[in-house]
Amino acid sequence: METSVLKFGGTSVGDFDKIKEIANELKSRVSRGEKLIVVVSAMGGTTDELLLNANSLSSTPKEDHVALLLTTGEQQTISYLSIILDDLGIRTKAMTGYQAGIKTFGGHMKSRIADIDQKHLEAALDNHDVVVIAGFQGINDEMEITTLGRGGSDTTAVAIAARCNMPCEIYTDVDGVYATDPRVYEEAGRIYEITYDEMMEMSALGAGVLETRCIEIAKNHSIPLYLGRTLSDEKGTWIMEDTQVLERKAVTGVALDSDIIHVTLYEPERESTLIFDLFEKFEAHDINIDMISQVVNSEGFQLSFTVKGNESYRLDEIFEAVERLHPEMVMDVRTNHSKVSIIGSGMRDMTGVASRAFMALQQAGIPFYQTTTSEISISYVVDGEKDRQAVEVLAKKFNL
Amino acid sequence: METSVLKFGGTSVGDFDKIKEIANELKSRVSRGEKLIVVVSAMGGTTDELLLNANSLSSTPKEDHVALLLTTGEQQTISYLSIILDDLGIRTKAMTGYQAGIKTFGGHMKSRIADIDQKHLEAALDNHDVVVIAGFQGINDEMEITTLGRGGSDTTAVAIAARCNMPCEIYTDVDGVYATDPRVYEEAGRIYEITYDEMMEMSALGAGVLETRCIEIAKNHSIPLYLGRTLSDEKGTWIMEDTQVLERKAVTGVALDSDIIHVTLYEPERESTLIFDLFEKFEAHDINIDMISQVVNSEGFQLSFTVKGNESYRLDEIFEAVERLHPEMVMDVRTNHSKVSIIGSGMRDMTGVASRAFMALQQAGIPFYQTTTSEISISYVVDGEKDRQAVEVLAKKFNL
Numbered sequence: 039m040e041t042s043v044l045k046f047g048g049t050s051v052g053d054f055d056k057i058k059e060i061a062n063e064l065k066s067r068v069s070r071g072e073k074l075i076v077v078v079s080a081m082g083g084t085t086d087e088l089l090l091n092a093n094s095l096s097s098t099p100k101e102d103h104v105a106l107l108l109t110t111g112e113q114q115t116i117s118y119l120s121i122i123l124d125d126l127g128i129r130t131k132a133m134t135g136y137q138a139g140i141k142t143f144g145g146h147m148k149s150r151i152a153d154i155d156q157k158h159l160e161a162a163l164d165n166h167d168v169v170v171i172a173g174f175q176g177i178n179d180e181m182e183i184t185t186l187g188r189g190g191s192d193t194t195a196v197a198i199a200a201r202c203n204m205p206c207e208i209y210t211d212v213d214g215v216y217a218t219d220p221r222v223y224e225e226a227g228r229i230y231e232i233t234y235d236e237m238m239e240m241s242a243l244g245a246g247v248l249e250t251r252c253i254e255i256a257k258n259h260s261i262p263l264y265l266g267r268t269l270s271d272e273k274g275t276w277i278m279e280d281t282q283v284l285e286r287k288a289v290t291g292v293a294l295d296s297d298i299i300h301v302t303l304y305e306p307e308r309e310s311t312l313i314f315d316l317f318e319k320f321e322a323h324d325i326n327i328d329m330i331s332q333v334v335n336s337e338g339f340q341l342s343f344t345v346k347g348n349e350s351y352r353l354d355e356i357f358e359a360v361e362r363l364h365p366e367m368v369m370d371v372r373t374n375h376s377k378v379s380i381i382g383s384g385m386r387d388m389t390g391v392a393s394r395a396f397m398a399l400q401q402a403g404i405p406f407y408q409t410t411t412s413e414i415s416i417s418y419v420v421d422g423e424k425d426r427q428a429v430e431v432l433a434k435k436f437n438l
Numbered sequence: 439m440e441t442s443v444l445k446f447g448g449t450s451v452g453d454f455d456k457i458k459e460i461a462n463e464l465k466s467r468v469s470r471g472e473k474l475i476v477v478v479s480a481m482g483g484t485t486d487e488l489l490l491n492a493n494s495l496s497s498t499p500k501e502d503h504v505a506l507l508l509t510t511g512e513q514q515t516i517s518y519l520s521i522i523l524d525d526l527g528i529r530t531k532a533m534t535g536y537q538a539g540i541k542t543f544g545g546h547m548k549s550r551i552a553d554i555d556q557k558h559l560e561a562a563l564d565n566h567d568v569v570v571i572a573g574f575q576g577i578n579d580e581m582e583i584t585t586l587g588r589g590g591s592d593t594t595a596v597a598i599a600a601r602c603n604m605p606c607e608i609y610t611d612v613d614g615v616y617a618t619d620p621r622v623y624e625e626a627g628r629i630y631e632i633t634y635d636e637m638m639e640m641s642a643l644g645a646g647v648l649e650t651r652c653i654e655i656a657k658n659h660s661i662p663l664y665l666g667r668t669l670s671d672e673k674g675t676w677i678m679e680d681t682q683v684l685e686r687k688a689v690t691g692v693a694l695d696s697d698i699i700h701v702t703l704y705e706p707e708r709e710s711t712l713i714f715d716l717f718e719k720f721e722a723h724d725i726n727i728d729m730i731s732q733v734v735n736s737e738g739f740q741l742s743f744t745v746k747g748n749e750s751y752r753l754d755e756i757f758e759a760v761e762r763l764h765p766e767m768v769m770d771v772r773t774n775h776s777k778v779s780i781i782g783s784g785m786r787d788m789t790g791v792a793s794r795a796f797m798a799l800q801q802a803g804i805p806f807y808q809t810t811t812s813e814i815s816i817s818y819v820v821d822g823e824k825d826r827q828a829v830e831v832l833a834k835k836f837n838l
Binding site: 054058088091092094095096097098099100102103104106107109110113114116117118120121122124125130132134137158181182183 | 454458488491492494495496497498499500502503504506507509510513514516517518520521522524525530532534537558581582583
């Protein structure tokens with residue numbers, strides 16, 4: 039019997055009418071002979087309301103107790119959806135995160151899934167048509183209830199699919215993955231098939247439809263992953279293994295990461311501990327740096343990297359401290375820049391992608407200040423005010 | 439270290455301000471060197487709201503999913519109380535029913551506690567000052583979340599106290615146990631000490647402050663049980679073993695059960711299956727009958743009993759069916775009667791209680807139609823319109 043994992047987010051289960059529509063859709067799939075595992079989030083707004091309550095009771099509410107509070111949101115959704123499915127005559131079992139065997143580790147509110155003990159889940163699937171599972175939650179070794187942090191319900195769904203070896207369908211309020219953000223370049227085409235690697239690069243480079251960790255789990259277990267709009271007839275995007283993708287292109291997508299800070303440091307002393315001192319401070323402050331490139335020559339060395347624009351305040355502090363240690367250092371910090379990336383697993387086999395992209399940007403008069411490449415992506419730092427134009431030029435160049 | 443179990447009901451935790459007041463009271467007890475296990479209900483109104491939602495989604499919502507839904511109410515209360523206690527600097531651990539090891543059996547929404555696996559609870563108590571536990575809920579052998587039905591949170595508290603051998607304090611919106619309902623007889627005195635047996639009779643006979651099962655658990659494990667008003671300086675009632683009660687009276691209380699139906703049946707055929715046929719139907723309809731007395735003589739036999747007034751509709755149906763089987767039967771059904779009972783463990787040793795009560799009622803001109811006695815109680819069926827007078831006469835007679 040065909041069994042899939044489906045996930046519906048907070049907007050999709052925003053009110054009882056929407057939950058009823060989803061229940062009817064599930065019923066029609068069950069009547070076609072499918073069995074379904076359905077992962078749901080808290081009803082839209084619930085989590086925010088509970089967080090507001092917690093913060094009204096303490097300016098620093100403890101994470102274990104907040105996690106315990108928030109998980110009631112998903113528990114209510116699984117109850118409501120199950121009551122409706124029962125009423126439609128569907129044999130339904132509801133399960134909280136710990137009942138479904140989702141074991142976590144790490145901080146109470148940003149836990150990661152350590153393992154899934156699927157025996158209860160599989161037993162439930164034997165006797166029911168639909169098993170409804172609370173997303174975003176699990177239980178740790180101390181038997182404490184935890185939440186999975188950002189994109190948590192997606193992770194729940196993909197991890198269960200991986201453990202039970204089933205395809206996973208993520209339903210949300212977008213039609214699928216686009217070659218580039220339609221808000222940036224409105225002619226952007228939808229991608230119907232994309233490889234795990236491409237999708238991971240897209241996510242990491244700023245196309246934030248799915249958390250990278252979800253795609254990683256799907257990739258590691260070869261689980262086909264679908265992303266599409268809830269209750270829509272529009273075809274969404276299947277994320278799958280390289281070999282399964284039918285139509286291979288050199289470039290599949292263009293990602294834009296706006297508001298980044300581009301930093302270049304010049305240090306005449308080649309033996310300087312500058313890089314060590316700097317990176318140590320970034321790590322201590324938990325600041326991510328990206329696009330690191332370094333050149334050493336007779337003049338000393340040059341280091342470039344990018345940082346998210348919202349780190350600007352903490353950055354000043356770090357730079358001041360490092361400048362006191364390395365007074366000869368010359369620093370060039372440019373805010374309001376953007377990172378534009380082209381992604382495509384076809385780059386591995388097809389030559390000339392980089393040079394075609396360089397040419398396109400140059401011909402359009404868009405200067406770029408740094409370039410880094412990975413196996414299946416190339417990223418450019420451009421001026422913030424030229425980023426949309428850069429996306430458009432690249433999308434057109436590669437027929438996206 | 440002194441450790442007690444405290445229970446606060448839904449009205450006591452009706453809003454965040456009330457929860458904060460309770461947290462402050464707990465803090466002052468902790469600062470006096472106590473450790474506390476605190477059992478709480480859902481915030482007043484929450485359970486009704488969730489039930490309303492469930493019933494709006496299905497006219498017959500399945501009990502397993504409704505139980506799952508309702509338990510989110512208590513889980514939210516334990517989160518909120520714990521966040522506040524944390525903020526007051528109290529080392530606090532929150533636990534749902536299953537985390538506290540409360541194992542149940544029976545229907546999902548009227549489960550009974552099978553056992554408490556207290557190892558997590560005791561470990562939590564080692565490292566915390568207050569352990570906050572969600573009342574009214576547990577987990578069954580199938581790892582399904584269940585609710586305990588009426589008086590469920592009280593049962594949670596008493597069962598934990600029994601398992602951990604601690605006194606149990608139930609806080610509610612009454613000042614304690616009264617010798618008789620102050621709404622019926624306003625001069626009724628509060629009882630500061632009462633035996634388990636007396637309290638059980640009082641509960642069973644209609645003085646519904648505590649469910650009988652709670653008192654039974656406390657009795658079986660010799661756990662002192664306190665009943666009093668939340669955050670009040672008024673002294674409440676301690677329910678305890680016979681030997682610990684200081685001031686023994688012949689009669690401790692008068693209970694009133696209004697709106698009962700008094701039935702008497704005459705059957706000339708002594709070998710008739712009437713009683714069998716009748717009781718079988720009562721059982722099939724799950725109707726409780728009470729105060730059963732039977733007399734057999736040369737004229738045949740006579741059977742009297744009482745039934746709750748709200749069963750009137752179903753009663754007619756049963757009587758019609760039985761009359762068809764036993765056409766010689768003569769039936770006398772009197773609605774709008776009341777049962778008035780006097781309770782006191784002193785009756786065991788003191789003689790003449792029954793005759794003093796008979797006399798008092800007779801002198802006051804209050805006819806009674808049936809009398810039944812237990813070891814520590816005597817019950818009378820009187821006319822509904824004379825029940826308050828009967829309570830008053832008996833309360834005065836025994837100086838309550």
